[in-house]
Each structure stands twice: as C-alpha cells, then as structure tokens.
Amino acid sequence: MIIRRRLRDWLPVLAVFAIGLGLWQGLTTAFHVQAFLLPKPTDIATSFWDNKGALWHAGVYTLKEAAGGFAIGSGLGVVAALFLARFRRVGAAIMPFAIAANAVPIIAFSPITNNWFGLLNPISKMSIAAVLCFFPTMVNTLRGLTSVHPSSIELMRSYAGGELSVFRRVRIPSALPFMFTGLKVAAVLSMIGAIVGEYFGGPTNALGVSILNDSQLFDFPRAWAGIALASAFGIALYGTVALVEHATTSWHPSARRVSSE
Amino acid sequence: MAVLTTDVAVAAGPKAPSRAGQALGRLGVFVSVVAALWGLWEGYKWLWQTTGWTWPFAVDDVTMPHLHDVAAAFWQPTTTGGPPLIRSLLDATWFTGKEAVAGFVLGAVIGFVLALALSQSRLLERGVLPYIVASQTVPILAIAPMVVVGLGSKGVSGWKAVAILAAYLTFFPVSINTLRGLHSVDPRAVELMESYAASRWRVLWQLRVPASVPYIFTALKISATASVIGAIIGETPASIQDGLGGAIVNFNQYYSLEPTFLWATNVVCAALGIVFFLAVAGTERLVLRGAPENVA
Amino acid sequence: MTSSTDAVVTIEGLSKSFRTGVTALQEIALDIRAGEFVSLIGPSGCGKSTLLRVIGDLVEPTSGTVVVNGKSAHQARLDHDYGIVFQDAVLYDWRTVARNVALPLEMLGWDRARRHARVAEMLELVELTGFESSRPWQLSGGMQQRVSIARALSFDPALLLMDEPFGALDEMTRERLNMELLRIWEKAGSTVVFVTHSIAEAVFLSTRVVVMSARPGRIAGVVEIDLQQPRTADTREDGRFFELITAVREMLAAGHGDDPVRRPPVAEEQV
Numbered sequence: 001m002i003i004r005r006r007l008r009d010w011l012p013v014l015a016v017f018a019i020g021l022g023l024w025q026g027l028t029t030a031f032h033v034q035a036f037l038l039p040k041p042t043d044i045a046t047s048f049w050d051n052k053g054a055l056w057h058a059g060v061y062t063l064k065e066a067a068g069g070f071a072i073g074s075g076l077g078v079v080a081a082l083f084l085a086r087f088r089r090v091g092a093a094i095m096p097f098a099i100a101a102n103a104v105p106i107i108a109f110s111p112i113t114n115n116w117f118g119l120l121n122p123i124s125k126m127s128i129a130a131v132l133c134f135f136p137t138m139v140n141t142l143r144g145l146t147s148v149h150p151s152s153i154e155l156m157r158s159y160a161g162g163e164l165s166v167f168r169r170v171r172i173p174s175a176l177p178f179m180f181t182g183l184k185v186a187a188v189l190s191m192i193g194a195i196v197g198e199y200f201g202g203p204t205n206a207l208g209v210s211i212l213n214d215s216q217l218f219d220f221p222r223a224w225a226g227i228a229l230a231s232a233f234g235i236a237l238y239g240t241v242a243l244v245e246h247a248t249t250s251w252h253p254s255a256r257r258v259s260s261e
Numbered sequence: 262m263a264v265l266t267t268d269v270a271v272a273a274g275p276k277a278p279s280r281a282g283q284a285l286g287r288l289g290v291f292v293s294v295v296a297a298l299w300g301l302w303e304g305y306k307w308l309w310q311t312t313g314w315t316w317p318f319a320v321d322d323v324t325m326p327h328l329h330d331v332a333a334a335f336w337q338p339t340t341t342g343g344p345p346l347i348r349s350l351l352d353a354t355w356f357t358g359k360e361a362v363a364g365f366v367l368g369a370v371i372g373f374v375l376a377l378a379l380s381q382s383r384l385l386e387r388g389v390l391p392y393i394v395a396s397q398t399v400p401i402l403a404i405a406p407m408v409v410v411g412l413g414s415k416g417v418s419g420w421k422a423v424a425i426l427a428a429y430l431t432f433f434p435v436s437i438n439t440l441r442g443l444h445s446v447d448p449r450a451v452e453l454m455e456s457y458a459a460s461r462w463r464v465l466w467q468l469r470v471p472a473s474v475p476y477i478f479t480a481l482k483i484s485a486t487a488s489v490i491g492a493i494i495g496e497t498p499a500s501i502q503d504g505l506g507g508a509i510v511n512f513n514q515y516y517s518l519e520p521t522f523l524w525a526t527n528v529v530c531a532a533l534g535i536v537f538f539l540a541v542a543g544t545e546r547l548v549l550r551g552a553p554e555n556v557a
Numbered sequence: 558m559t560s561s562t563d564a565v566v567t568i569e570g571l572s573k574s575f576r577t578g579v580t581a582l583q584e585i586a587l588d589i590r591a592g593e594f595v596s597l598i599g600p601s602g603c604g605k606s607t608l609l610r611v612i613g614d615l616v617e618p619t620s621g622t623v624v625v626n627g628k629s630a631h632q633a634r635l636d637h638d639y640g641i642v643f644q645d646a647v648l649y650d651w652r653t654v655a656r657n658v659a660l661p662l663e664m665l666g667w668d669r670a671r672r673h674a675r676v677a678e679m680l681e682l683v684e685l686t687g688f689e690s691s692r693p694w695q696l697s698g699g700m701q702q703r704v705s706i707a708r709a710l711s712f713d714p715a716l717l718l719m720d721e722p723f724g725a726l727d728e729m730t731r732e733r734l735n736m737e738l739l740r741i742w743e744k745a746g747s748t749v750v751f752v753t754h755s756i757a758e759a760v761f762l763s764t765r766v767v768v769m770s771a772r773p774g775r776i777a778g779v780v781e782i783d784l785q786q787p788r789t790a791d792t793r794e795d796g797r798f799f800e801l802i803t804a805v806r807e808m809l810a811a812g813h814g815d816d817p818v819r820r821p822p823v824a825e826e827q828v
Contacts, residue, residue: 017392103531103537104530105494111513117318158641159637224404251651
C-alpha cells in the first residue's frame with residue numbers, strides 16, 4: 001500500500017523526466033540545433049564516459065573547495081546566530097548591515113581572493129564559498145533561535161531556569177529545522193560559488209576551469225558533461241544535508257507532511 | 262499557531278522615540294558601524310604589516326590598499342588623459358544595471374506565471390516542481406559563456422544574453438515562493454468565496470494572488486541580488502567589456518599595478534547590489550504598508 | 558508540607574500597573590489555604606492571568622506583598638514550589654511524552670532511575686500509561702493537557718497554578734478533564750489556583766470562587782462553594798449547583814457595573 005503510494009507520488013516526476021529527455025534528444029536531432037546551445041544528451045553522455053577520469057578528479061577537487069567553504073561558512077554562521085540570539089540588541093543593530101551585506105555580489109571578489117591566496121590555492125575559492133554560506137545559515141538559524149513561544153519561556157522560568165537553560169533546552173532544539181533550511185541553501189550556494197569562483201582563474205584540474213576551457217575550445221559536450229557533474233555534486237551535497245536533517249529533526253511538522261503542501 | 266519573537270511579552274517598553282529621533286539613531290548606528298569597519302581594516306593592515314605575519318595572507322598595499330586610496334581612486338583616470346574612474350564605472354553600472362533589471366523583470370514574470378499555472382493542477386505541480394528545484398543546482402553561471410556565445414551567433418546582442426541569465430536566476434525563487442503563497446490561503450476563506458458562487462478565476466485573483474504578495478516580495482528581494490550577481494558574472498567569461506563584469510576582468514589584469522581600481526569596482530558592484538535590493542525592499546514596504554508579516 | 562490551616566499564598570495590597578499606563582491589578586488581598594481549590598474568574602482584562610503570574614513570580618508587582626509557602630514569590634519560584642499549566646500545553650515536539658514529563662526533574666538534577674520511576678507514576682496518575690514513547694503531536698488536545706498536568710505535578714509542588722488549561726478544548730473533553738483534575742487533586746493533595754472563563758467550570762471544580770472585576774482589576778467578591786466532595790457527574794444536576802452559578806454570575810455582573818436586568822448583555826462578558 002505504501003509502496004504503491006510512493007510510486008504514485010514519483011510517477012509524474014519520472015514521466016516529466018522521460019518526456020523532457022526524449023524531447024531534448026528528438027528536437028536537437030530533428031532541428032539540427034547547434035551543438036553549443038544544447039548538445040544531444042547522448043553526446044554529453046559519451047563525452048562524460050570518455051573523460052570520466054579527468055572530469056571526476058576535477059569535480060572532486062572543486063567539491064572539496066565547496067565542502068570546505070560550506071563547513072567554515074555555515075559553522076561561523078551558526079556561531080554568529082547563537083551570539084546574536086544571546087545579545088539581542090547587538091543583533092538588532094547589526095541586522096540591516098547583514099541584510100545589506102547579503103546583497104553584495106560576493107563572487108565578484110574572486111579576483112581579490114585569488115590575489116590574496118594565490119590562483120592555484122583552493123582556499124581562494126573556499127573563502128568565497130564560505131562567505132556565501134555564512135549569511136543564509138546565520139539568518140535562518142537566528143530566526144529559529146528567536147521564534148520561541150513566550151509560554152515556553154515562562155515555563156522554563158517557572159522551573160527557575162536561567163537564560164542558559166532556555167537556550168539549551170528550548171531555543172537550540174527548536175532552531176534546528178530553521179538551521180537546516182539555511183544549510184540546504186548554503187549547500188547549493190557553496191558549489192556554485194566554488195565553480196564560478198574558478199572562472200576568474202584556477203588550476204586546470206578544477207571543474208569550473210575545465211568547463212570554461214571546454215567552452216572556449218568549443219567542446220560543448222564535454223563542457224555540458226562537466227556541468228552535469230557539477231549539478232550532481234551540488235545535489236549530493238544538498239542531499240547529504242537533507243539526510244542529516246531527516247535523521248535529527250523527524251519530529252518537526254514539516255517533516256511529517258504527507259504530500260506536497 | 263502564532264509564533265512571537267519576543268520573550269514574555271507582558272508589558273510594552275518605554276514610550277518609543279519620535280520618528281526623527283529614530284532616524285537619527287539609525288544614522289548614528291550606521292556611521293559608527295562604518296567607522297568601526299574602517300578602523301578594523303586599517304588596524305588589521307597596520308598590525309599585519311608591522312609584524313610581517315603571512316597568515317592567512319601577506320598584507321601590503323597591493324593585497325590590502327588603504328581605504329582612503331581606494332576612495333581617491335575614483336577620481337583618477339584609468340587611461341592617460343581619459344575620464345576619471347568614476348565616470349567609466351558609472352557607465353558600466355548603467356550597462357550592467359540594465360541587464361539586471363531586464364532579467365529581473367523577465368524572470369519574475371515567468372516565475373509568477375509558471376506558479377499560477379502549477380497551482381491549478383496538482384499533477385502538473387508534482388511533476389514539474391522537482392525540476393524547478395533541481396534546476397537551481399545547475400550552476401547556470403557556469404554555462405554563461407555558452408549561452409552568451411551561442412545566442413551571440415544567432416544575432417542576439419551580448420547584454421540580452423546576460424539578461425536571460427539574470428532571468429534564469431530570478432525565476433526560481435519567485436516561482437517557488439509564489440506557489441507557496443498561492444497555497445497559503447486559509448481554506449475557510451476559499452469556502453467563503455465558493456459560497457458566493459465565485460469562479461475559479463475569481464478565487465485566484467481576488468484571494469490567492471493578494472495572499473501571495475508578501476511571499477513574492479520575499480523572493481523578489483533574493484532575486485534582486487541574484488540578478489545583479491548574474492549580470493556581473495555573466496559578462497565576465499563572455500568578455501563583454503561594457504559592464505561591471507568587464508571592468509572586473511580588466512582591472513584584475515592590472516591588479517598588481519593599481520589594486521585600488523579593482524577594489525573601487527567591487528565597491529561599486531556592492532553598491533549596485535545593495536541599491537537594487539533596497540529598491541525592492543522599499544517597494545515592498547509601500548505595497549505592504551502595515552502588514553504584520555515581517556520577514557527579512 | 559504545610560498544615561491544613563496554613564495559608565499557602567498570602568497576598569496583601571497587591572497592585573500591578575504596566576508601563577503603558579494600564580492598571581491590571583489594584584489592591585488585591587487574598588489568602589489561599591493549603592488543600593484549597595481556588596478559581597479566579599472575571600471578564601477579559603480583569604487581571605486574573607496577571608494575578609496568577611504574580612503568584613508565580615513571572616510578573617513583578619508594582620506594590621504590595623506576595624508570600625508563597627512562607628517565602629517571597631521569587632524565592633518560591635527558585636525553590637520550585639509550584640507547577641504551572643498553560644492553556645497551550647507547551648510540550649516540546651522533540652521530546653517524547655516521557656521526556657516532556659521529565660523536563661522539570663532533569664532541571665532539578667534527579668538521576669535517571671528516579672526520573673523514570675516518577676514519570677511512570679505521573680503518567681499513571683493522568684491515565685496515560687503506555688504513551689511514554691509517543692510524541693506530542695500524536696496526542697489529542699485533551700491528552701496533551703494531561704501530559705502538561707503530569708509534568709506540572711511531577712516534582713510534587715505544594716501549589717499548582719493553572720491558566721485556563723481547558724480553554725481550548727471542546728465541552729465534553731472539558732467536563733471529563735474536570736473530573737480527572739479533581740481526582741488528581743485529591744490524590745496529590747496539592748493546592749490549586751485555577752483561572753477560567755467558565756462559571757460552570759469554576760463552580761464545579763472549586764472550594765472557593767474569587768470573582769474579579771475589570772479595569773482596574775479588583776476582587777469583586779468571593780463565593781464559597783459548599784457542594785459536597787467529592788464532586789460527581791450528579792453534582793452538575795444538583796439544584797445547589799445552579800444556585801451557586803447564579804450567585805457567581807450576579808457577582809460578575811455587579812462587579813462589571815451592569816444590572817443584568819436593566820441593561821442588555823454586553824458582548825465582552827465571557828460567560
């Protein structure tokens with residue numbers, strides 16, 4: 001029964017995938033769409049298979065940049081959120097600046113980080129990814145830490161619990177779902193940040209550089225293969241976070257929703 | 262269940278200061294934060310240069326130019342006898358800004374319409390939504406060169422291609438949030454309208470769409486930033502000279518000779534992003550005057 | 558534990574004004590003796606919830622004295638002398654029912670074995686044995702409130718403060734929980750201060766009903782409930798029950814400044 005329902009949920013998704021893929025293949029063949037816009041899926045697959053060694057290595061290299069940036073940026077974001085939740089006044093004063101800082105095109109600073117850490121140093125891209133991850137994590141975690149029902153606070157006070165107790169037993173657990181929302185956004189951003197950061201220069205065994213080179217050499221199937229890999233890694237990063245989220249916050253209402261709502 | 266952000270909300274605080282007082286206070290905070298950041302920068306620079314530490318990176322006038330030098334750079338000519346930097350940057354900002362706005366509007370409209378369409382069919386929504394979500398993991402900025410070159414060969418001028426890129430980055434948050442907003446309506450409100458024999462269209466336009474406006478604005482604020490980033494980045498691999506992205510690529514090449522130009526460009530990029538964001542936020546405040554929902 | 562004639566709560570000259578200028582309570586004087594079940598009833602804005610919170614040291618009075626269990630309210634709170642139940646059960650979704658009940662015990666530093674035993678005891682008391690590993694959202698509103706009551710009593714406080722605990726429930730569940738609460742009260746031997754909007758509930762549950770009036774919050778009067786103990790389903794059909802309800806209602810109306818005969822009923826009066 002459950003299996004049947006699961007299948008039914010997934011059917012439309014798979015159907016669209018199949019249709020989309022089929023259309024892609026069919027149209028590009030029928031209309032001779034030029035390779036650089038949309039190579040045939042089969043061409044991309046072939047190119048991937050032929051180059052899997054190099055592409056995979058490049059992908060892993062960039063993934064490390066992304067993951068490192070994610071870890072550092074999100075970690076700092078959570079710490080900042082904890083601090084700002086504890087010292088509300090500071091948070092209120094700083095919030096407009098945090099919002100403004102979020103509107104700054106951080107990736108445009110890649111040339112500068114390249115200059116700081118060196119073009120070939122992964123840290124130059126990692127720092128970009130870290131800054132990109134910092135804000136969504138901080139904003140969402142802070143929201144979670146401060147969205148506590150006042151009765152909950154009164155309850156803890158009735159137990160003679162101080163600020164620390166409230167933090168430990170109420171704010172932090174209830175902030176987890178919010179934190180994960182932020183982490184999921186950050187996961188996706190970290191990969192994009194790493195790849196696009198590499199656009200401004202990086203070692204040849206990095207995925208972003210590889211994609212850029214391929215497109216400049218008009219080897220579009222290979223470029224697209226690289227992009228597909230980058231996508232896959234981004235999804236994998238997102239998926240990992242989602243798995244951890246599911247394991248730790250299965251109690252939250254959003255995890256219990258039956259169907260798409 | 263209403264969730265409040267204050268602790269035991271029993272008593273209101275002391276009488277709030279006047280509007281002028283508030284504005285002055287905020288200005289004061291702004292000035293002090295800027296001053297603090299300036300001080301931090303110069304202080305860090307001084308300390309690292311005096312001690313000669315090289316972690317995380319060596320500090321000198323190239324890696325960390327004095328902020329007043331960066332400010333002065335705006336008035337320097339970029340080429341001998343040419344116009345001052347600020348002139349060329351303003352032109353570049355106009356160019357990039359156009360791309361961003363065009364992309365933003367295009368993406369927002371597409372996102373909105375797509376959400377409307379999906380909200381009318383559960384099946385369609387379930388089938389298409391995962392792809393919309395997955396599409397965001399494709400580093401679209403990575404295929405920027407291909408998009409721009411490809412469209413260029415078809416006669417589409419460079420800036421339009423970049424605008425399309427910006428549109429792509431915009432449409433996702435807008436469609437997701439619009440959808441959420443459309444679905445957020447209290448079912449009892451819908452029942453009420455149906456009791457008035459309202460057609461599906463009417464329920465959509467008079468109930469769901471207005472309810473989704475706050476959600477849409479949340480997305481628009483994210484998209485505003487994304488469009489600017491998309492526009493700037495989109496220009497770089499395609500070597501479009503006229504915009505801010507082009508300026509970054511240019512000044513990056515001369516970085517060791519004149520680091521302040523690149524920094525000045527980044528300041529302008531940041532300003533563009535912030536101004537665009539504030540424009541959307543300001544519009545939101547006008548449209549949602551007095552609405553309780555306050556999502557930053 | 559105090560002797561049966563000792564006052565658990567003594568309030569004198571209590572006033573509370575908020576900084577916005579609203580006077581929530583004015584010159585409240587009230588004694589609550591051990592083992593009593595006292596209801597606070599009054600129209601919206603009469604300060605009954607505020608009064609409850611002053612007793613619990615969750616709100617500071619502007620003037621007057623509050624003595625709880627022979628100490629200041631502040632000290633009583635720090636010594637865990639009372640348990641509190643809100644209208645919203647305030648259970649934590651990330652804890653099982655058992656761990657929710659154990660929360661105050663954890664804060665008191667009880668060891669695991671002792672906590673485990675007490676939780677089992679309390680769940681038996683509120684007739685929820687078997688639900689230890691359930692999560693709050695799996696329970697009905699009434700069951701959640703029972704868990705909340707179990708939690709409030711888990712550390713044997715002398716005093717139980719309840720702020721409209723059954724207000725969000727339907728009438729039938731409410732009546733059932735009323736009976737349960739009385740059973741628990743009898744068994745645990747605590748003193749209860751109970752805030753409610755419902756006259757029938759106040760009369761059914763209490764030994765004394767304190768009627769308050771609004772703006773500013775004052776005690777309009779006290780009605781001694783002399784219905785026989787223990788209360789049963791039959792009590793609700795007793796003639797005396799209705800007489801007492803009428804007495805409370807008239808006192809409410811008088812305190813509100815309205816003669817119920819001459820003026821039409823005012824919408825804001827929650828009856």
